[in-house]
Amino acid sequence: xxxxTHPAHQHCSFCDSKGHLTVEVDGNGDPxxxxxxxxxPSRRGLLKGSIAAGLxxxxxxxxxxxxxxxADGTMQTRxxxxxxxxxxxxxxxxxxxSLKPQVEISSGDFVTIETLTHHAxxxxxxxxxxxxxxxxxxxxxxxxxGVNRRGAGxxxxxxxxxxxxxxxxxHICTGPVYVKGAEEGDVLEVRIVDVAPRxxxxxxxxxxxxxxxxxxxxGFHYKDLITEPxxxxxxxxxxxxxxxxxxxxxxxxNFQWTPQTDxxxxxxxxxxxxxVIVDHATVKENHGVLKNVRVPVRPHFxxxxxxxxxxxxxxxxxxxxxxxxxxxxxxxxxxxxxxxVAVKGALFSVGDPHxxxxxxxxCGTAIECSLTGTFQFILHKKADLAGTPxxxxxxxxxxxxxxxVIHGFSFANYLAELGDKAQxxxxxxxxxxxxxxxxFRKSRTFLMDTQGLSEDEAxxxxxxxxxxxxxxxxxxxxxxxxxxxxxxxxxxxx
Amino acid sequence: xxxxTHPAHQHCSFCDSKGHLTVEVDGNGDPxxxxxxxxxPSRRGLLKGSIAAGLxxxxxxxxxxxxxxxADGTMQTRxxxxxxxxxxxxxxxxxxxSLKPQVEISSGDFVTIETLTHHAxxxxxxxxxxxxxxxxxxxxxxxxxGVNRRGAGxxxxxxxxxxxxxxxxxHICTGPVYVKGAEEGDVLEVRIVDVAPRxxxxxxxxxxxxxxxxxxxxGFHYKDLITEPxxxxxxxxxxxxxxxxxxxxxxxxNFQWTPQTDxxxxxxxxxxxxxVIVDHATVKENHGVLKNVRVPVRPHFxxxxxxxxxxxxxxxxxxxxxxxxxxxxxxxxxxxxxxxVAVKGALFSVGDPHxxxxxxxxCGTAIECSLTGTFQFILHKKADLAGTPxxxxxxxxxxxxxxxVIHGFSFANYLAELGDKAQxxxxxxxxxxxxxxxxFRKSRTFLMDTQGLSEDEAxxxxxxxxxxxxxxxxxxxxxxxxxxxxxxxxxxxx
Numbered sequence: 001x002x003x004x005t006h007p008a009h010q011h012c013s014f015c016d017s018k019g020h021l022t023v024e025v026d027g028n029g030d031p032x033x034x035x036x037x038x039x040x041p042s043r044r045g046l047l048k049g050s051i052a053a054g055l056x057x058x059x060x061x062x063x064x065x066x067x068x069x070x071a072d073g074t075m076q077t078r079x080x081x082x083x084x085x086x087x088x089x090x091x092x093x094x095x096x097x098s099l100k101p102q103v104e105i106s107s108g109d110f111v112t113i114e115t116l117t118h119h120a121x122x123x124x125x126x127x128x129x130x131x132x133x134x135x136x137x138x139x140x141x142x143x144x145x146g147v148n149r150r151g152a153g154x155x156x157x158x159x160x161x162x163x164x165x166x167x168x169x170x171h172i173c174t175g176p177v178y179v180k181g182a183e184e185g186d187v188l189e190v191r192i193v194d195v196a197p198r199x200x201x202x203x204x205x206x207x208x209x210x211x212x213x214x215x216x217x218x219g220f221h222y223k224d225l226i227t228e229p230x231x232x233x234x235x236x237x238x239x240x241x242x243x244x245x246x247x248x249x250x251x252x253x254n255f256q257w258t259p260q261t262d263x264x265x266x267x268x269x270x271x272x273x274x275x276v277i278v279d280h281a282t283v284k285e286n287h288g289v290l291k292n293v294r295v296p297v298r299p300h301f302x303x304x305x306x307x308x309x310x311x312x313x314x315x316x317x318x319x320x321x322x323x324x325x326x327x328x329x330x331x332x333x334x335x336x337x338x339x340x341v342a343v344k345g346a347l348f349s350v351g352d353p354h355x356x357x358x359x360x361x362x363c364g365t366a367i368e369c370s371l372t373g374t375f376q377f378i379l380h381k382k383a384d385l386a387g388t389p390x391x392x393x394x395x396x397x398x399x400x401x402x403x404x405v406i407h408g409f410s411f412a413n414y415l416a417e418l419g420d421k422a423q424x425x426x427x428x429x430x431x432x433x434x435x436x437x438x439x440f441r442k443s444r445t446f447l448m449d450t451q452g453l454s455e456d457e458a459x460x461x462x463x464x465x466x467x468x469x470x471x472x473x474x475x476x477x478x479x480x481x482x483x484x485x486x487x488x489x490x491x492x493x494x
Numbered sequence: 495x496x497x498x499t500h501p502a503h504q505h506c507s508f509c510d511s512k513g514h515l516t517v518e519v520d521g522n523g524d525p526x527x528x529x530x531x532x533x534x535p536s537r538r539g540l541l542k543g544s545i546a547a548g549l550x551x552x553x554x555x556x557x558x559x560x561x562x563x564x565a566d567g568t569m570q571t572r573x574x575x576x577x578x579x580x581x582x583x584x585x586x587x588x589x590x591x592s593l594k595p596q597v598e599i600s601s602g603d604f605v606t607i608e609t610l611t612h613h614a615x616x617x618x619x620x621x622x623x624x625x626x627x628x629x630x631x632x633x634x635x636x637x638x639x640g641v642n643r644r645g646a647g648x649x650x651x652x653x654x655x656x657x658x659x660x661x662x663x664x665h666i667c668t669g670p671v672y673v674k675g676a677e678e679g680d681v682l683e684v685r686i687v688d689v690a691p692r693x694x695x696x697x698x699x700x701x702x703x704x705x706x707x708x709x710x711x712x713g714f715h716y717k718d719l720i721t722e723p724x725x726x727x728x729x730x731x732x733x734x735x736x737x738x739x740x741x742x743x744x745x746x747x748n749f750q751w752t753p754q755t756d757x758x759x760x761x762x763x764x765x766x767x768x769x770v771i772v773d774h775a776t777v778k779e780n781h782g783v784l785k786n787v788r789v790p791v792r793p794h795f796x797x798x799x800x801x802x803x804x805x806x807x808x809x810x811x812x813x814x815x816x817x818x819x820x821x822x823x824x825x826x827x828x829x830x831x832x833x834x835v836a837v838k839g840a841l842f843s844v845g846d847p848h849x850x851x852x853x854x855x856x857c858g859t860a861i862e863c864s865l866t867g868t869f870q871f872i873l874h875k876k877a878d879l880a881g882t883p884x885x886x887x888x889x890x891x892x893x894x895x896x897x898x899v900i901h902g903f904s905f906a907n908y909l910a911e912l913g914d915k916a917q918x919x920x921x922x923x924x925x926x927x928x929x930x931x932x933x934f935r936k937s938r939t940f941l942m943d944t945q946g947l948s949e950d951e952a953x954x955x956x957x958x959x960x961x962x963x964x965x966x967x968x969x970x971x972x973x974x975x976x977x978x979x980x981x982x983x984x985x986x987x988x
Contacts, residue, residue: 213954220934221956227949236954249958250985254950290951292985295959356958362934363957432926432974436964440714440856455721456748457784460707460730462715463857464743464850465789469963470930470974480926480964491744491786 060089060102068108078108085114085174085370087136090351092118093151093169093274095314095324097307097343101178104345107379110193115301115353116172117368119212121277122235126210127370128277130201134370137172138275140263147172150274152313152423163266167273168423169316171303171325175349177377182346185382187390188306188339190348190375195299195333197355198370199242209240211249211355211369214257216271219364220473233257233271235278236289238367240297240355248294249356249367255283295356299371300332302352305396309342310415311423316351318426318476321413323396327366327472328481329357330398330405338390338397341379348377361472389450395442398481406446406482407471408439414477426476435480439468443482451489461488554583554596562602572602579608579668579864581630584845586612587645587663587768589808589818591801591837595672598839601873604687605671609795609847611862612666613706615771616729620704621864622771624695628864631666632769634757641666644768646807646917657760661767662917663810665797665819669843671871676840679876681884682800682833684842684869689793689827691849692864693736703734705743705849705863708751710765713858714967727751727765729772730783732861734791734849742788743850743861749777789850793865794826796846799890803836804909805917810845812920812970815907817890821860821966822975823851824892824899832884832891835873842871855966883944889936892975900940900976901965902933908971920970929974933962937976945983955982 060083068078081103083089089102103111116134120127128134139146145164153159153166160166179188197209215221215234222231236254240246259269260276268276305323308314319326323339331337339346350373357366385391395412398405410430411417418425443466447458465488471479554577562572575597577583583596597605610628614621622628633640639658647653647660654660673682691703707730709715716725730748734740753763754770762770799817802808813820817833825831833840844867851860879885889906892899904924905911912919937960941952959982965973 213958215950215953215957219953219957220930221938221953224931224935225949226938234950234954236950238958248985251951251954254954290947290955293945293951293955293959293982294985295955295982296979358957358959359961359963360930361957362960362962363953365957367958432930432964436714436854436926436967437718441718444715444720451787453784455719456709456728456730457745457787459709459713459715459857460728460745460748461784461787461789463709463713463852463855463859464707464732464861465787465852466856467853467963468856469853469961470926473930485790488787488789491742491788 060084062103076108078110079105081105081109081111083111083113083174083177085116085133085137085172087139087146090116090137090147090172090174091349092147092149092172093165093167093316095173095305095307095316095322095349096312097309097347098312099176099307099347101176101345101347102174104178104180105377106180107377110374110376111177112372112374113174113350114198114372115174115351116198116370117212117353118170118172118274119214119365119368120370121275122212122214123210123237124277125202126200126205126237127212130203134201138277140275140277142263152315160272161266162268162273163262163264170274171316171352173303173316173349173351176307176347177349178345178347179377179379180345181381182341182379183344183382184309184342186341186346187380187385187393188341188346188348189378189380190304190337190339191378192331192333192335192337192373193376194374196372197240197242197244197299198372207242209242209355209369210252211238211240211367212236212365213238213363213367214271214365215363216365218474220360220362238295238355238369240367240369244297244299247297249297250294251290253285253287254289255285258282295367298329298332298354298356300329300354300357301350301371301373302327302354302366304331304337304350305348306339306341307343307347308415314415315423318414319407319409319479320415320477321395325352325475326396326407326479327357327361327475328398328405328407328479329354329359329366330400334401336399338393338399340393340395350375360470361474364474391449402486404446404484404486406439406443406484408435408437408442408480408482409477410434410438411477412438430476430478432470432473432478432480435478436468439480439482443484446484554578556597570602572604573599575599575603575605577605577607577668577671579610579627579631579666581633581640584610584631584641584666584668585843586641586643586666587659587661587810589667589799589801589810589816589843590806591803591841592806593670593801593841595670595839595841596668598672598674599871600674601871604868604870606866606868607668607844608692608866609668609845610666610864611706611847612664612768613708613859613862614864615769616706616708617704617731618771619696620694620699620731621706624697628695632771634769634771636757646809654766655760656762656767657756657758664768665810665846667797667810667843667845670801670841671843672839672841673871673873674839675875676835676873677838677876678803678836680835681874681879681887682835682840682842683872683874684798684831684833685872686825686827686829686831686867687870688868690866691734691736691738691793692866701736703736703849703863704746705732705734705861706730706859707732707857707861708765708859709857710859712968714854714856732789732849732863734861734863738791738793741791743791744788745784747779747781748783749779752776789861792823792826792848792850794823794848794851795844795865795867796821796848796860798825798831798844799842800833800835801837801841802909808909809917812908813901813903813973814909814971815889819846819969820890820901820973821851821855821969822892822899822901822973823848823853823860824894828895830893832887832893834887834889844869854964855968858968885943896980898940898978898980900933900937900978902929902931902936902974902976903971904928904932905971906932924970924972926964926967926972926974929972930962933974933976937978940978
């Protein structure tokens with residue numbers, strides 16, 4: 001029983017009110033969540049192997065539980081669940097309040113969730129081959145796809161003929177997680193306890209993970225190229241040390257996208273439908289690109305959030321008040337997200353894993369790389385929020401050890417604001433200016449509500465001590481975030 | 495003779511090619527530029543006193559010189575000049591290629607330059623009183639102003655009736671510095687060797703410096719207030735430790751702007767003309783605001799740049815390819831700026847000193863606080879630029895120890911792009927989207943030209959490893975900057 005060093009000590013559930021630990025933690029202050037007292041040791045053994053090998057051969061479910069002291073002093077059971085990524089546990093390209101939960105958990109529980117990048121098909125050998133979970137999701141032959149619906153569009157592909165779901169939404173999302181007792185108006189706190197790259201299952205690439213950067217037609221650069229051929233899409237494959245002993249990613253090769261014919265016979269001239277396996281006989285691999293360039297590894301989840309209430313099938317691309325595709329590289333290990341709950345059970349899903357990204361995600365994607373995350377979920381009931389910083393939270397709020405990060409979007413809740421055609425109109429109406437406007441308004445409210453500042457105090461502080469940056473300009477609903485350092489408020493008597 | 499530890503060692507002029515120092519440096523690797531071998535000891539003594547007290551009683555001129563080994567191995571004289579801030583040495587609210595230089599220097603020389611904030615009149619007692627330099631600049635009685643022209647507008651105030659120059663441009667700029675041999679097409683490198691706050695000359699505030707944050711009508715927030723009275727302007731006074739022993743600023747009080755009548759009888763209902771001394775009998779000071787809030791001190795120069803060629807009188811507010819009002823808080827001690835020279839002699843001026851600012855400068859201003867800087871100027875002749883990273887440089891480039899920072903604007907060169915009415919139209923046409931576009935294009939070119947990357951390599955790297963942030967949205971020509979970390983390129987064999 002030693003002192004609590006958890007990064008989020010002020011609301012840590014691993015220690016009692018005096019900072020004494022009630023569960024075992026490692027040197028980083030992280031709980032030993034992968035070693036809970038196993039309820040079913042044989043199953044537990046399987047889980048360990050599964051996580052280590054990234055195999056995903058298990059179904060979703062409980063893998064263990066432990067007892068910890070809650071904030072109110074009572075001892076509570078913390079269960080630990082696991083959701084592998086497989087054709088049975090993912091939904092591809094959309095959020096939906098109608099999805100069947102993968103697990104039902106209680107506040108305080110942990111869930112380890114495997115996520116797969118939807119770009120893995122750009123290098124099947126490195127990112128899918130030999131990995132049963134990935135193979136089941138990406139399976140596609142003349143008769144059948146492992147996951148048929150990809151996107152929120154029509155199943156008969158009557159809009160564009162691309163495929164079921166039309167690729168109106170592209171991210172492979174694992175989940176949802178149903179949080180017992182969660183209702184509209186509550187806030188779901190999601191602590192990202194651990195994040196690890198998914199190792200390549202191909203023995204030729206032992207110890208390595210891989211990621212894809214696609215400079216695609218939806219990128220900010222696309223219509224603004226200076227060299228020929230114009231309107232090209234380029235895939236760059238990056239290598240990441242699976243153990244993260246190296247903190248940088250390195251490019252392996254790149255190639256220009258060529259028309260790809262999927263097993264159903266549809267030709268994809270551009271990257272218009274997710275999960276198409278690239279036939280490398282049709283592309284020219286350029287090795288030695290970005291030689292000696294070290295890209296910072298910033299593992300994080302591009303998509304993470306709860307189901308919106310406004311529509312049943314919601315394209316996974318535009319982020320919104322319920323989170324989703326925020327694409328902020330700070331949403332990684334040690335970070336905590338707070339989401340406004342919109343539907344019963346919250347229905348949290350996560351996907352679009354990234355090994356690294358810059359603020360703006362300029363060319364359309366990050367280093368898209370499969371990751372496994374462990375999350376703890378804390379439910380804050382609406383009735384308990386009055387007078388707390390989470391009262392009336394209307395947007396996805398990020399907290400790290402040193403910062404609060406306020407997410408602004410061109411439209412704070414585009415589904416509600418843009419009417420019936422919101423899901424198509426959002427792609428035409430976004431701007432960084434609008435996102436900055438939203439980030440300003442939310443940050444002002446945050447400072448007034450959580451720090452008790454007047455509007456004048458808040459506005460002065462935002463100008464002299466808060467940094468605004470471009471989150472992304474490629475996700476339909478563009479983003480600007482404000483970084484509010486906690487050290488700003490360190491002058492008080494503690 | 496010890497090893498060179500200068501932050502910019504790769505192009506340090508204080509050491510020879512083997513890293514042996516040829517001039518004395520302190521523990522930070524900074525040269526003892528305030529102790530050059532004095533040519534005129536009596537004058538040198540005056541300078542020391544002047545700098546220490548922030549008095550500015552001297553005229554501009556040479557104060558000393560020393561000998562150092564240049565890159566080519568020859569021994570060269572480095573002269574050290576001083577430009578105090580006074581009514582005779584500043585130009586208020588504009589850049590101009592017609593200005594008479596304050597000093598004429600050679601490449602390699604140092605200049606210590608006092609700068610005054612144009613907001614000092616918001617608290618005369620703390621920021622002007624007892625300071626001869628500031629008093630001479632801000633002098634304004636019924637008959638005469640210390641500096642009559644303030645802005646690039648008409649001297650007869652026939653446009654708006656605000657005053658001479660009409661406040662079309664607001665920054666008190668010290669200079670210009672004429673660099674011998676500089677011509678259009680050259681690049682002027684300006685190293686910021688030291689920056690120090692100007693101490694209050696009022697004995698009641700010994701050891702303290704003060705700054706002003708004005709939440710003004712040109713701010714991003716102004717038409718978007720939620721509390722009454724709407725359309726208010728608010729001044730917040732901040733205190734800074736003049737010795738910088740404390741690395742934070744703290745608010746002292748704020749007040750709402752009231753109509754101010756200047757000595758010529760013009761009533762300023764809003765902050766529409768710089769240098770109006772606020773009559774504190776007309777305002778209500780609210781003390782205890784932002785209690786316990788510590789704002790990071792980031793001393794820097796909001797305005798620094800060379801004279802443009804496109805027009806004779808250029809409003810100091812919109813930044814452009816020649817620099818000017820970039821308002822990036824990274825332009826402080828240890829930073830190096832590179833400017834494209836547009837006119838003979840370059841004509842470098844500096845002003846708009848800030849004690850701190852956030853990315854976006856949201857409410858219209860930073861912590862506007864008088865500073866004294868010491869700069870070294872290196873002239874790079876056009877003929878020598880081929881094959882170097884500075885070849886064809888078309889914008890103000892910032893280099894710090896760890897980063898290159900690329901400045902994008904809504905219009906890269908608004909004077910050339912917007913035609914005859916550029917100086918008014920720029921205020922209506924800016925957007926963050928356009929500034930991001932410009933920052934993207936410049937960053938791509940930078941990576942291709944200086945790192946030898948292909949366009950595809952550059953675009954991928956910009957998306958996965960470069961962060962884009964909002965510089966400012968309040969200076970007419972809005973800014974977005976890209977931060978390119980040098981560590982990206984650390985994988986090479988050295």
